[in-house]
Amino acid sequence: MEEKTVLALGEAGVDTEAALRRLGGNAALYEKILMKFLDDQSFSEIGPALDQDDYETALKAAHTLKGVSANLGMDRLADACAEVVNHIRANEPDPAKNAYPELEKAYRAVCMALANEENA
Template identity: 45%
Template structure:
């Protein structure tokens, strides 16, 4: 499991805190983590931002933040946090596309984290 700890640390996941959320059950964590690519929140967020729908953008961002937080994907959670708070307040801003682009970039890193784990453990 030391290899797992190194992979988690490289991405920015607190291994111990994350595994505590899953009652120390790595198999459960890996199974749930493997579902991340099926979550459509990122796509919904992008579509809502493109259409200027702040209500649906907030809902999608809030969901994605919760998913990332529960999975211990701290870098992704932090990236989403930067967009979810102004959306919560329904702030009219001109930088939502840039904030979304930063979330997309971090999401890609999270996907790479998942793929790395898949390469050493079947999830």
């Protein structure tokens, strides 16, 4: 993985060192999994589900994205997902919807950093 991508990921709230430790230091595997992250559809389900008051779908998608992002060291994104998940579980729809923009911002930052790597 290029150094500029590692720096961009760091700026997006990704702890690449911790994720690499989880993968036994296998940088090639980490990079492969990061690129597959871009294909995950969980994020695309959250916003529309919240807009339609479909909290079951929003919860499932946000929880899935939280787990994936946490395992990949995407701490900022995982925390934003946890915020949405916690509000949905607490039956707090408005705070869940209000937390979504931060989730979206964190997700987009990670995707931009990964897009730079993909195009390298």
